[in-house]
Amino acid sequence: MLHVGYALVPGTIAYAWxxxxxxxxxxxxxxxxxxxxxGLILFLRKRPIKRTLADGSxxxxxxxxxxxxxxxxxxxxxxxxxxxxxxxxxxxxxGIGYNPFNPAMLGYVMLxxxxxxxxxxxxxxxxxLEQTPTLQASLDVIFNAGLGIDTVSxxxxxxxxxxxxxxxxxxxxxxxxxxxxxxxxxxxGVGWEIVSLGFxxxxxxxxxxxxxxxxxxxxxxxxxxxxASVFYLIDSARYMSPLLHLFxxxxxxxAFFIATDPVSAATTPRGRIxxxxxxxxxxxxxxxWGSYPEGIAFAVLLMNMAAPTIDYYTRPTVFxxxxx
Amino acid sequence: xxxxxTKVFNFHGGLLLDDHKSVSTSRPIELAPIPPQLILPLTxxxxxxxxxxxxxxxxxxxxxxxxxxxxxxxxxIHASSSGxxxxxxxxxxPHPSNLKTDCIVIETDGRDTPFASEPTGLSNYxxxxxxxxxxxxxxxxxxxxxxxxxxxxIKLNPGEHSVETLILNAAECEPYISCDDMLMREHxxxxxxxxxIMQHALHAKSCMIGIEDNKIEAYxxxxxxxxxxxxxxxxxxxxxYPAGGERQLIYSLxxxxxxxxxxxxxxxxxxxxxxxxxxxxxxxxxxxxxxSRVVTLTGSGIPQPRNMHVRIGTPIHDLxxxxxxxxxxxxxxxxxGPMMGFKIDSxxxxxTKICNCVLATHQRDIKPADNxxxxxxxxxxxxxxxxNLLPQQLYxxxxxxxxxxxxxxxxxxxxxxGCCDVVCPSRIPLVQYFRFAKTTIWxxxxxxxxxxxxxxxxxxxxxxxxxxxxxxxERHNRKKAALKKEPDxxxxxxxxxxxxxxxxxxEKKSATNKAPANTDNLTAEQQRKIDExxxxxxEHNKDNNGN
Numbered sequence: 001m002l003h004v005g006y007a008l009v010p011g012t013i014a015y016a017w018x019x020x021x022x023x024x025x026x027x028x029x030x031x032x033x034x035x036x037x038x039g040l041i042l043f044l045r046k047r048p049i050k051r052t053l054a055d056g057s058x059x060x061x062x063x064x065x066x067x068x069x070x071x072x073x074x075x076x077x078x079x080x081x082x083x084x085x086x087x088x089x090x091x092x093x094x095g096i097g098y099n100p101f102n103p104a105m106l107g108y109v110m111l112x113x114x115x116x117x118x119x120x121x122x123x124x125x126x127x128x129l130e131q132t133p134t135l136q137a138s139l140d141v142i143f144n145a146g147l148g149i150d151t152v153s154x155x156x157x158x159x160x161x162x163x164x165x166x167x168x169x170x171x172x173x174x175x176x177x178x179x180x181x182x183x184x185x186x187x188x189g190v191g192w193e194i195v196s197l198g199f200x201x202x203x204x205x206x207x208x209x210x211x212x213x214x215x216x217x218x219x220x221x222x223x224x225x226x227x228a229s230v231f232y233l234i235d236s237a238r239y240m241s242p243l244l245h246l247f248x249x250x251x252x253x254x255a256f257f258i259a260t261d262p263v264s265a266a267t268t269p270r271g272r273i274x275x276x277x278x279x280x281x282x283x284x285x286x287x288x289w290g291s292y293p294e295g296i297a298f299a300v301l302l303m304n305m306a307a308p309t310i311d312y313y314t315r316p317t318v319f320x321x322x323x324x
Numbered sequence: 325x326x327x328x329x330t331k332v333f334n335f336h337g338g339l340l341l342d343d344h345k346s347v348s349t350s351r352p353i354e355l356a357p358i359p360p361q362l363i364l365p366l367t368x369x370x371x372x373x374x375x376x377x378x379x380x381x382x383x384x385x386x387x388x389x390x391x392x393x394x395x396x397x398x399x400x401i402h403a404s405s406s407g408x409x410x411x412x413x414x415x416x417x418p419h420p421s422n423l424k425t426d427c428i429v430i431e432t433d434g435r436d437t438p439f440a441s442e443p444t445g446l447s448n449y450x451x452x453x454x455x456x457x458x459x460x461x462x463x464x465x466x467x468x469x470x471x472x473x474x475x476x477x478i479k480l481n482p483g484e485h486s487v488e489t490l491i492l493n494a495a496e497c498e499p500y501i502s503c504d505d506m507l508m509r510e511h512x513x514x515x516x517x518x519x520x521i522m523q524h525a526l527h528a529k530s531c532m533i534g535i536e537d538n539k540i541e542a543y544x545x546x547x548x549x550x551x552x553x554x555x556x557x558x559x560x561x562x563x564x565y566p567a568g569g570e571r572q573l574i575y576s577l578x579x580x581x582x583x584x585x586x587x588x589x590x591x592x593x594x595x596x597x598x599x600x601x602x603x604x605x606x607x608x609x610x611x612x613x614x615x616s617r618v619v620t621l622t623g624s625g626i627p628q629p630r631n632m633h634v635r636i637g638t639p640i641h642d643l644x645x646x647x648x649x650x651x652x653x654x655x656x657x658x659x660x661g662p663m664m665g666f667k668i669d670s671x672x673x674x675x676t677k678i679c680n681c682v683l684a685t686h687q688r689d690i691k692p693a694d695n696x697x698x699x700x701x702x703x704x705x706x707x708x709x710x711x712n713l714l715p716q717q718l719y720x721x722x723x724x725x726x727x728x729x730x731x732x733x734x735x736x737x738x739x740x741x742g743c744c745d746v747v748c749p750s751r752i753p754l755v756q757y758f759r760f761a762k763t764t765i766w767x768x769x770x771x772x773x774x775x776x777x778x779x780x781x782x783x784x785x786x787x788x789x790x791x792x793x794x795x796x797x798e799r800h801n802r803k804k805a806a807l808k809k810e811p812d813x814x815x816x817x818x819x820x821x822x823x824x825x826x827x828x829x830x831e832k833k834s835a836t837n838k839a840p841a842n843t844d845n846l847t848a849e850q851q852r853k854i855d856e857x858x859x860x861x862x863e864h865n866k867d868n869n870g871n
Contacts, residue, residue: 315734318584319712321734
């Protein structure tokens with residue numbers, strides 16, 4: 001777990017650097033909430049508190065949820081979401097190892113459905129703002145009921161495309177339009193692409209050190225890339241480019257850090273490939289034809305449900321059951 | 325031929341473990357002294373227990389058969405030194421259950437007098453038929469010395485299968501154990517001779533010896549012993565536990581997978597252990613029964629770890645004493661290695677034919693086991709499983725006692741090598757769960773079989789009772805019918821006449837009673853009138869008659 005934490009560092013630093021320290025505040029809030037919530041439930045369940053907390057899984061859930069929600073969301077959003085993730089996403093099932101769903105994603109989806117306004121106001125990259133907000137301004141946004149939120153927020157690239165498509169404007173026009181054009185960088189969204197690269201670096205570190213199974217991120221990213229390329233080639237006015245898919249939104253974070261949660265993922269080597277493909281397919285479907293601009297959380301939860309069945313039908317051939 | 329020309333196939337998973345072998349290989353194999361008492365369990369092999377053929381009080385000589393094989397899947401037991409039988413009773417034996425089983429106890433006389441009518445050895449085994457060789461091997465009480473203890477004469481009988489390759493298992497992959505290694509270093513010629521005898525018995529076309537590449541001296545010794553022959557291939561396999569598992573070794577050497585519920589003979593392969601080859605050599609060429617074996621005495625509880633030729637039946641505490649180990653310092657004694665060995669409670673238990681290693685750990689090195697944490701399905705266990713199972717799923721279902729599911733996940737293919745235990749980050753004793761599930765399923769099947777039998781018996785009984793009742797009734801009926809039939813024929817006309825008459829009367833009666841006549845409901849006045857009329861008629865009739 002510790003190494004997963006290390007691997008999150010590059011992406012998180014880039015995030016804070018480009019979008020303000022809001023994300024760090026959210027992480028702090030989430031961690032404190034997670035420890036309190038987990039400790040409380042462990043106490044009520046009469047389970048070893050110190051030893052369980054020391055496994056770091058609650059903190060990881062907290063950090064992932066904090067990275068998933070808008071960093072300028074009010075403080076109670078992350079507190080509520082983390083408590084929900086820990087208590088209802090994990091502890092009610094019996095704690096770590098027994099939760100069928102990824103707790104962070106369960107918390108995220110609960111927040112997204114319950115508080116759509118707070119959950120869809122994203123910060124704009126500093127480079128797009130007229131002036132960099134002060135520390136006080138950043139904290140005010142979180143702790144003082146969104147004071148001055150308009151000065152720091154802006155549309156995300158996936159948001160802009162979805163909204164504009166809804167209004168009959170094709171993707172080319174959005175990308176070159178005077179209102180939204182500045183959102184798009186060389187890979188995907190300005191700022192977001194750097195954050196994604198940061199998570200990619202961390203993910204590769206986990207991959208190389210064999211701390212995560214390679215099958216899930218590879219299958220997921222591969223599926224998204226293939227589907228995006230095919231549809232982009234068919235109709236580039238209606239479908240985003242593969243680069244936008246891979247480096248916009250939470251694809252990298254999702255592929256390396258969220259989908260790879262071993263507890264809720266498929267566990268057989270072959271099953272993990274199908275699991276990754278499934279997440280890729282659902283993500284693409286939701287992004288392209290759903291009403292949400294981002295679909296990773298839903299895709300992960302959907303595949304969580306399928307994991308036991310996938311495992312059952314992808315049992316490896318036992319030694320001696322095949323001929324040679 | 326050397327390993328250079330032979331491709332080695334890599335089985336899935338496995339682990340590179342610290343082998344701890346060098347601690348016990350620095351000195352030559354030592355001869356263990358004759359213990360004051362020998363304890364010889366009647367079950368030292370797979371199959372039926374041997375049947376004692378001596379009585380308490382009998383004097384026995386070294387090499388004398390003291391218990392006969394009971395049937396084909398069994399092996400005789402021989403006295404490993406001369407002395408007197410003092411008891412045949414249950415004693416502590418090295419077994420995972422730590423239960424006592426029947427043993428023949430011999431008080432030794434120290435003279436070690438050999439048994440006179442031992443079958444003499446033969447320098448040329450070719451003069452023996454393969455059946456004779458197998459008979460001699462069975463009579464010598466030889467069983468698989470690698471650990472399973474399967475009677476060797478059975479494995480040397482190819483039956484309907486033709487044996488392509490005889491594999492000699494010299495891998496000895498488990499940490500700490502070095503008895504095969506030392507045996508190869510010191511008795512390579514005898515091992516190769518034993519291999520030749522086994523090849524002859526099996527009519528095997530070729531032989532392979534699989535040895536882990538960490539046993540350099542043993543490899544050299546075997547290489548020298550093989551010299552000119554070219555049908556024995558000595559192959560080094562990578563040191564990776566469990567390379568010495570029978571199925572794993574066969575795969576490494578030939579690329580063939582033994583069918584899960586089958587035997588290697590089905591794919592034309594037979595696999596024997598080097599210790600067994602040594603015992604076969606002694607039995608055929610010297611006429612010696614299996615009365616001793618090499619045992620590794622090692623572990624932090626033994627000051628000078630070593631290998632010894634130990635008489636079967638020597639109590640383990642005598643060996644520990646001989647090695648200057650202080651019993652109160654020893655925290656735990658394992659029979660076998662740290663991976664697949666099992667703990668014994670009593671050091672009074674003897675060395676048996678399948679006891680290859682006594683691993684005594686010093687008290688200070690016994691760490692309390694960590695409490696297991698929940699499984700997070702990380703899949704490390706899957707990565708190391710040499711059988712390609714999903715231990716995390718097996719664990720999940722075994723814990724929930726979902727025994728059907730566990731079998732879907734191929735529980736019974738688990739070889740209990742313990743690799744998954746070693747790598748589990750949550751320190752879950754997985755193999756323990758698998759053993760539990762296996763034994764529970766066996767017990768359930770046993771119970772089911774028993775209850776099926778009971779039900780069958782019960783149904784049979786009900787059926788029998790029903791049948792008896794039916795037969796009784798039929799008999800009764802037949803008798804009655806017979807009795808009835810005879811008089812019927814005689815009395816028929818009479819009876820018929822009576823019956824007919826009765827019937828007529830009945831009919832008449834019913835006819836008169838049938839239709840309600842107008843005379844049925846009369847008033848007293850009317851009745852009186854009728855009576856008067858009747859009386860008059862009677863008068864009149866009387867008068868007429870009088871005329």
